Amino acid sequence: MDALLLSGGIAPEAISALVEGRHGDPFSILGPHAGADGEVVVRAFLPGAVGLTILDRSNGAQLAVASLLHPAGLFAATLTEGAAYLLQIQWPDAVQVTEDPYSFGVQLGDLDLHLIGQGTHYNLTQALGANPVTVEGVEGVRFAVWAPNARRVSVVGDFNAWDGRRHPMRLRQPVGIWEIFVPRLTAGERYKYEIIDQHGTVLPQKADPVGRSAEAAPSTASIVASSAPFDWHDADWMRSQRERTKIDGPMSVYEVHVGSWVRDLADGNRSLDWIELSQRMIPYVRDMGFTHIELLPIMEHPFGGSWGYQPLGLFAPTGRYGTPEDFAYFIDRCHAHGIGVILDWVPAHFPTDIWGMARFDGTALYEHEDPREGFHKDWNTLIYNLGRNEVKGFLIASALEWLERYHVDGLRVDAVASMLYRDYSRAADEWIPNKFGGRENLESIEFFKHLNSIIHTRCPHAFTVAEESTAFPDVTRPPEEGGLGFDLKWNMGWMHDSLHYVEEDPVYRRYHHGSITFGMVYAYTERFMLPLSHDEVVHGKGSLLLKMPGDVWQKFANLRAYFGFMWGHPGKKLLFMGGEIGQSSEWNHDASVHWDLIDDPMHGGLQRLVRDLNRLYVQHAALHYGDIHPDGFEWAVVDDAENSVLAMLRYDRERQGAVLVVSNFTPVPRTGYRIGVSGGGSWQVILNSDAGVYGGANSYVGDATAEPIAAHGHPFSIQADLPALSTVMFRLTRE
Structure with missing residues (x-):
């Protein structure tokens, strides 16, 4: 067929831009387009290919043999009707059969674009990035990236020899999202984006900002991640986290x-x-x-x-x-x-x-x-x-x-x-x-x-x-x-x-x-x-x-x-x-x-x-309730700078449970040190940082009973032997 008919009246400069990888609207040239007398012209740009045949997608029958429209690899063929088709590409050393990426319509819906532009698309990886999807019964990967000021964006990877001319993407205005569906790709493919800026400069190939998987450093490519859900077994855990006040407990x-x-x-x-x-x-x-x-x-x-x-x-x-x-x-x-x-x-x-x-x-x-x-x-x-x-x-x-x-x-x-x-x-x-x-x-x-x-x-x-x-x-x-x-x-x-x-x-x-x-x-x-x-x-x-x-x-x-x-x-x-x-x-x-x-x-x-x-x-709830509740804390000793001793009283929500924490920050043991507490009861040692099992000197600290002797502003007090450089914890046991 006449090359002019196959080109569909496309200006030579537009074809030059396409084959040189500069065209910002490849879908206007590539894929199926209305020809004369109800025919359909299919164009495909396949740099390096030596031949192209169009097959019927439903049965694999030959529909047309494409003509070479441009020596750089732009092929075109005429179909008598707009049937779904396959590209049978003859490479120098292999034959590839695949659907035509440029035969598929827009990928993202208007709502997706609106939400992205508003900054409220919170499931962003379902729209942008690389997503394995099925379109018109065909499995493949949809790529989408935000680059509103680019002149042209292509997805590149092992699947197209990292050639930015092979898969230039469609621009979706006014948000500035570029998209393309590449048939027959699967999870695991490496990819990046090749971008031409508004001045015509080809930028270094970019990793996907919304990519869900990536090569291990120092490699830098993004990887198409699987869309299959993870095999979770933590339903009880997730339910328990939702049902409790997350920061009330110990952390x-x-x-x-x-x-x-x-x-x-x-x-x-x-x-x-x-x-x-x-x-x-x-x-x-x-x-x-x-x-x-x-x-x-x-x-x-x-x-x-x-x-x-x-x-x-x-x-x-x-x-x-x-x-x-x-x-x-x-x-x-x-x-x-x-x-x-x-x-x-x-x-x-x-x-x-x-x-x-x-x-x-x-x-x-x-x-x-x-x-x-x-x-x-x-x-x-x-x-x-x-x-x-x-x-x-x-x-x-x-x-x-x-x-x-x-x-x-x-x-x-x-x-x-x-x-x-x-x-x-x-x-x-x-x-x-x-x-x-x-x-x-x-x-x-x-x-x-x-x-x-x-x-x-x-x-x-x-x-x-x-x-x-x-x-x-x-x-x-x-x-x-x-x-x-x-x-x-x-x-x-x-x-x-x-x-x-x-x-x-x-x-x-x-x-x-x-x-x-x-x-x-x-x-x-x-x-x-x-x-x-x-x-x-x-x-x-x-x-x-x-x-x-x-x-x-x-x-x-x-x-x-x-x-x-x-x-x-x-x-x-x-x-x-x-x-x-x-x-x-x-x-x-x-x-x-x-x-x-x-x-x-x-x-x-x-x-x-x-x-x-x-x-x-x-x-002990007394040790964590007061983390965020002020009624769970009280100083027992706060002002003994001379001896570098301080003591804290910790309470649970009902103030029935209490723990006394006493620190001696000098290398001098404090014998019979009196500590103010808020009420009567026995105080049992539950931890001594100087214990031998911790590598300490194993100094003995005994349990104590509160006496009605005022100390440090409290009506009751206990006496305790405080080891050098130690923290001792006592638990209140009420009789």
Whole structure:
């Protein structure tokens, strides 16, 4: 047939743009189009192909042999009627039969596009990204990506030799979504997007911002994830989480960097995968009595040295430790053993890697254009533009992905303070005030309110935790009451003050007594978690054990007393891995925790103490009710700076159960020390951090009976012998 008829009057420059990979509307040329006299012209661009035959999809019969319309590989054929067809492509060394991607209509509905544009498509991975779907009875993968300022977007992968000319996508206006359905692809395919910006420049191939699976670093391609549901067995757990007040009970969190918890030295010092961690970490955490595991960010990230805090795949579990299905299995096994899972989640910033989200379509799409708003000098990272609906929706959908798809129990939101203040870590001329002239980031404030409202509505099993290091008000107050809506906040002030106190030589602690008691002045202004996190054992800060003063014995005694104080103090608990065994060196993300140390009685004893503290914390409601309820706490001794002794009374909801926590932070035993209590009764010793089984001196501490002798502002008191550098806990038993 005449080439002019086959070209359908398409301008030569349009065909040139197509074959050169510059055409922004390939569906206007490729696929089936109306020809003369009711005929249908089918065009296909197949660079490298040597021939094309059109087959009937219903029976495989030959319908037409295509003509070569352009030597670059543009073929065309005329069909007498618009029957569903197949392309039989003759490659130099193979024959491929497939449906024509350009024979399928639009993929996303108008509602999808509207919700994406409004920033309210919270099931974003069902619309964007790579989704195995069936269209008109044909199985394949639908690709969709947001790139509103691009001139052309193609999906590339192994399936098309990473050739951006092969699968240019359809633009859906006005939102700026590019889409295509590629028949016969399945889960497991590697892919990226090739984008031409508005100036005609071909950008470095980009990973999928909404991809649900990714190659293990240092490779950077996205992977088509399976659409099959995970095989969950945690229905009872999820139901129980919805039916209880999540933060009322005990919460003792074991913070973990997955890649360095245990490494297999016999296998090249490799990290364990999710299946191996299920077999080793979960039984350990359960035996230690922790209620939750908190994972440093496991979202895909290019640089392992960022520990995950510079993620680029906010919807994809990192490929370092296995598949998304393996990660879901780990969560399922945690729940089977009664352990909740918290993920660190990073909406504050993202790295500048050229294959990531930085200037994704050639413009500042996810980030701010102005570096005074859009660049973190501290971390050399970009800041999300929360003034864009699409970006807010992207982040909220990411949070929901982990809570809904993966049944995660909580999100700890990283670097909240950096988001709340426009002048965070900036000089006076390096930031832009808000519309009222202030330093508060109004967009971030509204984002957090909306995020937490959506999470609490859609995910009643879940909770959120803010790493917020300032005195920003009402972080844990509900949004409807003017707060940000987080369930808990890391108590960075308590952490800094208490560590400052215990790092002092005991002889000087009397001058810093306010540091160890000040946390209770504001303890109930928010709902707090007490963190001894990874941040305190890196960058030359030394391990927790090395922070302690004195000789080796005193270092362990100080740390045992400090742990006892921490578990007795109001607030949920968080301890970074290695702290529980008194690791001697600071954390190295390229090496294992020093598990061999537990063979030493001092290290093994410290581990046993943490185990017993966790069990007492769960067993005695008095030790956790006052975490967030002020009527569950009372000072017994607060003002004895001279002796560096303090004592806390903890009560349960009915004030029938009580635990007395007494800490002596000097190496001097206090014999017959009188401690004020609120009423009569006997006080039974339930823990002594100086016990021999913990590596202590095994000093004896006996039970005590309250006497009507006033002390420290209380009408009754007991006398107790307090070992040097110790914390002792007593349980009230009423006669």
